[in-house]
Amino acid sequence: MPEQRKKMKCSECGVEMNYHADKLDFTAGLEDPSAIDPDFGGIMEECHACPECGKTVTRRVT
Numbered sequence: 622m623p624e625q626r627k628k629m630k631c632s633e634c635g636v637e638m639n640y641h642a643d644k645l646d647f648t649a650g651l652e653d654p655s656a657i658d659p660d661f662g663g664i665m666e667e668c669h670a671c672p673e674c675g676k677t678v679t680r681r682v683t
């Protein structure tokens with residue numbers, strides 16, 4: 622596990638969110654081409670879900 626993968630807190634409830642999945646965003650690179658990972662051809666993002674309210678957020682993996 623990379624050290625950078627820290628827990629996120631829900632902005633609504635303040636509880637720790639569960640890391641859910643990685644996703645590859647091919648559209649974000651259109652706005653920020655320098656962020657594209659050349660190995661994937663897109664931008665890797667982490668999805669986190671709140672166990673309380675079900676809110677999900679994505680965070681770009683750098």
Ligand SMILES: [Zn+2]
Pocket residue numbers: 631632633634635636671672673674675676
């Ligand atoms: Zn929440």
